[in-house]
Amino acid sequence: xxxxxxxxxxxxxxxxxxxxxxxxxxxxxxxxxxxxxxxxxxxxxxxxxxxxxxxxxxxxxxxxxxxxxxxxxxxxxxxxxxxxxxxxxxxxxxxxxxxxxxxxxxxxxxxxxxxxxxxxxxxxxxxxxxxxxxxxxxxxxxxxxxxxxxxxxxxxxxxxxxxxxxxxxxxxxxxxxxxxxxxxxxxxxxxxxxxxxxxxxxxxxxxxxxxxxxxxxxxxxxxxxxxxxxxxxxxxxxxxxxxxxxxxxxxxxxxxxxxxxxxxxxxxxxxxxxxxxxxxxxxxxxxxxxxxxx
DNA sequence: ATTGCCGGGTC
DNA sequence: GACCCGGCAAT
Numbered sequence: 001x002x003x004x005x006x007x008x009x010x011x012x013x014x015x016x017x018x019x020x021x022x023x024x025x026x027x028x029x030x031x032x033x034x035x036x037x038x039x040x041x042x043x044x045x046x047x048x049x050x051x052x053x054x055x056x057x058x059x060x061x062x063x064x065x066x067x068x069x070x071x072x073x074x075x076x077x078x079x080x081x082x083x084x085x086x087x088x089x090x091x092x093x094x095x096x097x098x099x100x101x102x103x104x105x106x107x108x109x110x111x112x113x114x115x116x117x118x119x120x121x122x123x124x125x126x127x128x129x130x131x132x133x134x135x136x137x138x139x140x141x142x143x144x145x146x147x148x149x150x151x152x153x154x155x156x157x158x159x160x161x162x163x164x165x166x167x168x169x170x171x172x173x174x175x176x177x178x179x180x181x182x183x184x185x186x187x188x189x190x191x192x193x194x195x196x197x198x199x200x201x202x203x204x205x206x207x208x209x210x211x212x213x214x215x216x217x218x219x220x221x222x223x224x225x226x227x228x229x230x231x232x233x234x235x236x237x238x239x240x241x242x243x244x245x246x247x248x249x250x251x252x253x254x255x256x257x258x259x260x261x262x263x264x265x266x267x268x269x270x271x272x273x274x275x276x277x278x279x280x281x282x283x284x285x286x287x288x289x290x291x292x293x294x
Numbered sequence: 295a296t297t298g299c300c301g302g303g304t305c
Numbered sequence: 306g307a308c309c310c311g312g313c314a315a316t
Contacts, residue, residue, distance in 0.1 A: 261298060261299090261314085261315055261316070262298090268297065281307090283299090285308060285310090286311095289298075
């Protein structure tokens, strides 16, 4: 029995990326989904400059192309957003923008998506599971949902705030495990053509390490709701088949991991305790050195 | 033990 | 705000 359940679960591409919770399936809460760029007629599997799709035999998922940082923010800011393959029966709603079609069977929904949105033929063509990303199951029961939300305080607006992240230095976007990926990379031009990076100017998930030593930089970001990050600014938001896959988020919300110590010698070491008057003020105040930046 | 500096205090 | 320091983590 358990093995059968595992087997069926393992076939779901959704399961892999959502270690934490199954989030709300309310479609209106998912305006962040980006356009799955799949021009009709295009196979959408090449031209990503380096990303070579593999033959994809291990799972319905295809390798994940590098997502734009914005997408990574979404990933951080949002726990798992969808669930599927739950034991309960439900309705299946198409998440494609301005579609919202509701069908009562997953297979019907997959067919709908293949035909209508993906421009594929009716035959499942050993369906790669891509359709799975474009619809959600409208649950009838709430049991599985509340499982994932058990850690949240009902009614608390801050509850949806993701745990504080370790400083997001301008690192490469965390290599998205190829668990969940859009079938085709949403084109950077769309995002970059936006007037301004208003996607999430201040959300915790979007926080980028401040230039130097503003000691307050890492403080006080608890009030920002992750919803702010999800404000759709995409001109033509289409459901993006990306679900949250936070790679090992810090366990403690509010834990503020220290900056790794730089190797630069600071005033204290350069001038010594004897010449404290030569120190920069920050060093004198036991703050992050302003003179010898890392 | 030393160093860097966060967090929090006082003025 | 400026200024100071306890205490922690990294070294």
